[in-house]
Amino acid sequence: MNAAPVKHHIIQGEYLVLDDENAVISTILGSCVSACMHDPGLGLGGMNHFLLPGEGGREGLQYGAYAMELLINGMLSRGARRDRLQAKLFGGGRLLRGLTDIGRKNGEFAERFLKDEGIPCLGSSLGGDHARRIIFSPASGRVRQQKLVDIDQNRVFESESKPKRPNVSSGDIELFGG
Amino acid sequence: MTTAASITTLVVDDQLTMRSLIRASLQQIGMTDVREAVDGEQGLRELAARPAHLVISDFNMPKLDGLGLLRAVRAFPPTKNTAFIMLTGRADLDLVARARQFGVNNYLVKPFTTQALKSKIEDVFGKLQ
Numbered sequence: 001m002n003a004a005p006v007k008h009h010i011i012q013g014e015y016l017v018l019d020d021e022n023a024v025i026s027t028i029l030g031s032c033v034s035a036c037m038h039d040p041g042l043g044l045g046g047m048n049h050f051l052l053p054g055e056g057g058r059e060g061l062q063y064g065a066y067a068m069e070l071l072i073n074g075m076l077s078r079g080a081r082r083d084r085l086q087a088k089l090f091g092g093g094r095l096l097r098g099l100t101d102i103g104r105k106n107g108e109f110a111e112r113f114l115k116d117e118g119i120p121c122l123g124s125s126l127g128g129d130h131a132r133r134i135i136f137s138p139a140s141g142r143v144r145q146q147k148l149v150d151i152d153q154n155r156v157f158e159s160e161s162k163p164k165r166p167n168v169s170s171g172d173i174e175l176f177g178g
Numbered sequence: 179m180t181t182a183a184s185i186t187t188l189v190v191d192d193q194l195t196m197r198s199l200i201r202a203s204l205q206q207i208g209m210t211d212v213r214e215a216v217d218g219e220q221g222l223r224e225l226a227a228r229p230a231h232l233v234i235s236d237f238n239m240p241k242l243d244g245l246g247l248l249r250a251v252r253a254f255p256p257t258k259n260t261a262f263i264m265l266t267g268r269a270d271l272d273l274v275a276r277a278r279q280f281g282v283n284n285y286l287v288k289p290f291t292t293q294a295l296k297s298k299i300e301d302v303f304g305k306l307q
């Protein structure tokens with residue numbers, strides 16, 4: 001019988017790279033985006049969690065590029081090969097109507113980044129009007145997504161403004177296989 | 179006073195996204211003669227083929243990193259006086275001291291604004307026109 005997985009939670013602005021088969025990395029996303037990156041040849045994976053500041057102008061884009069660079073460099077420094085990297089993207093929701101759809105800009109940035117950098121995107125769940133919980137198994141590359149439908153979306157929105165761990169309930173589970 | 183358009187620049191970074199953003203910032207400053215290289219090795223080949231006034235280089239790169247590129251630039255007589263600005267992450271600040279030992283002119287912590295980039299370039303070349 002396998003031991004319960006060791007859970008690591010990351011918040012906005014953080015990233016984590018692990019190769020522990022018994023570990024998962026989780027995060028809660030509203031309009032933020034997470035890239036789950038995996039090197040299948042090494043059984044190594046990493047996740048980041050970022051939000052482009054401002055209206056997504058050049059300086060905001062540079063912040064996003066830096067968030068992606070930290071994750072990629074974290075993978076490469078642990079022995080990953082750039083030509084083996086695979087990614088999955090999550091988040092970029094629009095939780096509150098009437099505000100600028102920064103979530104869409106976050107998602108579009110992440111998709112464009114992967115395309116420009118030649119990193120295959122094996123799957124994504126971007127956009128929508130709900131928050132998500134993402135649970136990533138870094139060793140296998142498998143991702144579970146829970147749509148968070150029964151929570152106060154304002155709380156996730158506020159948590160992305162002031163990073164902290166929101167207290168949420170969960171909806172259905174969706175699998176993104178490794 | 180130096181004219182921005184007269185400064186030839188080589189941007190060295192393994193990420194196309196970051197190179198494009200730096201190029202766009204340089205163009206906004208008025209620096210239009212910009213070449214790119216994807217790592218230190220290609221950067222050295224570019225400089226050997228055609229020297230530049232300024233190198234803006236990432237630190238973390240495959241094959242030859244920013245520190246290796248800086249050392250090679252300083253050791254190669256045709257490029258030894260090339261201005262060199264190193265880009266670094268917040269966690270890499272200890273590298274700045276090593277870069278200074280090898281003659282870096284300035285450094286810039288990512289992510290940065292166009293104004294911050296301009297300020298670092300002006301620290302090296304004087305006020306840009």
